[in-house]
Amino acid sequence: FGSGNSNGYFNTCRNPDAGVEVGLRAKLRFRQDDCSPVDCATDNSTCNADGTYSFENETVCANGISRNETCGFSDQSTFEEQVEAAFGCGMTPPWSFDWAVNVAYDHNATLVNSTPANFLSNFTYELGVDCDGGDRTEFDPFDPISLDRFRASSVPAWDHVFSTNDGDPNDPSTISTVDNITITGPSASDAVQQYYDGYKSLLDTNHVVQNSYNVRFLQFPGTCLTSFDPEADGHYLVYMCVKDGDSGKDVCCTAIQVLEGDAEPLKRFGIPGHSSSSSSPSSPSSAT
Numbered sequence: 001f002g003s004g005n006s007n008g009y010f011n012t013c014r015n016p017d018a019g020v021e022v023g024l025r026a027k028l029r030f031r032q033d034d035c036s037p038v039d040c041a042t043d044n045s046t047c048n049a050d051g052t053y054s055f056e057n058e059t060v061c062a063n064g065i066s067r068n069e070t071c072g073f074s075d076q077s078t079f080e081e082q083v084e085a086a087f088g089c090g091m092t093p094p095w096s097f098d099w100a101v102n103v104a105y106d107h108n109a110t111l112v113n114s115t116p117a118n119f120l121s122n123f124t125y126e127l128g129v130d131c132d133g134g135d136r137t138e139f140d141p142f143d144p145i146s147l148d149r150f151r152a153s154s155v156p157a158w159d160h161v162f163s164t165n166d167g168d169p170n171d172p173s174t175i176s177t178v179d180n181i182t183i184t185g186p187s188a189s190d191a192v193q194q195y196y197d198g199y200k201s202l203l204d205t206n207h208v209v210q211n212s213y214n215v216r217f218l219q220f221p222g223t224c225l226t227s228f229d230p231e232a233d234g235h236y237l238v239y240m241c242v243k244d245g246d247s248g249k250d251v252c253c254t255a256i257q258v259l260e261g262d263a264e265p266l267k268r269f270g271i272p273g274h275s276s277s278s279s280s281p282s283s284p285s286s287a288t
Contacts, residue, residue, distance in 0.1 A: 009025050009027075009047045010023035010024060010025040010098070011023065011024055011051040011254050011255070011256045012024075012254055013252040013253055013254035014105065014252065015251050015252040016106070018103075018118070018252070019103065019104045019105055019106050019118060020101075020102070020103050020104075020105070020118070020123070020251050020252045021100075021101070021102045021103075021105040021252065022099070022100070022101050022102075022240050022241070022242050022252050022253070022254050023098075023099065023100045023254060024098070024238060024239075024240055024254055024255065024256045025047070025053070025097065025098050025256065026046065026053035026055070026095050026096070026097045026098075026238070026256055026258045027046065027053075027095065027096060027097070027098060028046055028055065028094060028095055046095070048259075050265075051255070051256050051257060052256070052257040052258075052259055052265050053095070053256060053257070053258050053259065054259045055093070055094055055095045055258065055259070055260055056094060056260070056261065057230060057232060057233055057234070057260040057261035092214060092215070092216040092230065093214070093215055093216075093228070093230035093260070094230070095214075095258060096212050096213060096214040097129075097212070097213055097214075097238055097256070097258070098210065098211070098212045099127065099144075099210060099211060099212075099213070099240050100208070100209075100210040101125065101145070101208065101209050101210065101240075101242060102165070102207055102208045103118040103120055103122065103123055103207050103208075103242065104118050104119075104165055104207040105165070105207075118207070119203065119204055119205060119206065119207060120145065120162075120202075120203040120204075120206055120207065120209055121146075121200070121203035121204045121245070122245050123146075123242050123244065123245050123251065124143055124145075124146050124242075124243045124244075124245055124248065125143045125144060125145045125146060125241065125242055125243065126141050126142070126143060126239075126240070126241040126243065127141060127142060127143070127144050127238075127239070127240050128140075128141035128237075128238070128239045128240075128271075129213075129215060129218060129225060129236070129238050130236040130237040130238065131223075131224035131225045131227065131228050131236075132224075132234075132236075133229070133232055133233065133234020133235060133236060133263065134234070135266070137237050137266075138224050139224070140220075140223040140224050140225065144158065144160075144211070145158075145160070145203070145209055146203070147196070147199060147200055147203065158178065158199075158211070159177065159178060159211065160209050160210065160211045161175055161176075161177055161209070161210050161211065162175070162176040162177065162202045162206040162209050163175050163176070163206060163207070163208040163209075164205070164206055164207050164208065165207045165208065176202055178195070178199060178202070180198075180202075181194070181195055181198030181199065181202075182194065183195060183198075215230070230260065232260070232261070233260055233261035233262050234259075234260050234263050235258070235259050235260070235263040235264065235265060235266050236257065236258045236260070237255055237256075237257055237258075237271070238255065238256050238257075238258060239253060239254065239255035239256075239271040240253070240254060241253040241271070253271055255271050
């Protein structure tokens, strides 16, 4: 997740038979008084300790800074002009959410429950972000990790962080990203194939993957999130599932609720169409 982002306050699911863990948390990207990053370990004011997270219903600029703050500029209008020019302002909520997947959380050497350890490529994944702030839920779920739904000519440019469970998870030398993929070309098609092969290698050799998203990042054309209104009161379910790569059955699912403004939690805290199981907020294994 980058520097200044500590572990903690995740809502997690663990499947001990499969050695799979998945965690979600929502967080404020920046403090609204001085625009400094928020560390969830020291500032958990948005976490309600029951899988729900509360935030103001406001629009922020693309970098997470509120339109209502000057952030060191001489006046509000100067600040807004600078931020608009640098980042653009749109329908961006002040909160983001972190997800973390570990497919061999009790990894010891090469074994999980006396069987070979899993790698990320052994599974598929499903992420859903609710776009209906009312009493119903609506999702356009997608797989943010696998290559299965992509051809070599349309590789996803995800900026995930990958790691194994070997060694210290806080040691930068154990972390890999797409920046580690070697692209030599010479043609554009060669470069795409090299990226594809490099990304597949990351899935084949790592146990852990994680990232941080904002709704604005997921407003793909034709999806329901394009109509997301961060200035309205609402409750939004975010879920993530790890699925068996062969059968497609759920291995582990977890969910959180994001509450904007004066919204109350959904009475039914479940994942439509999935066998959800979530636990109290905790810290995912080997998440950095």
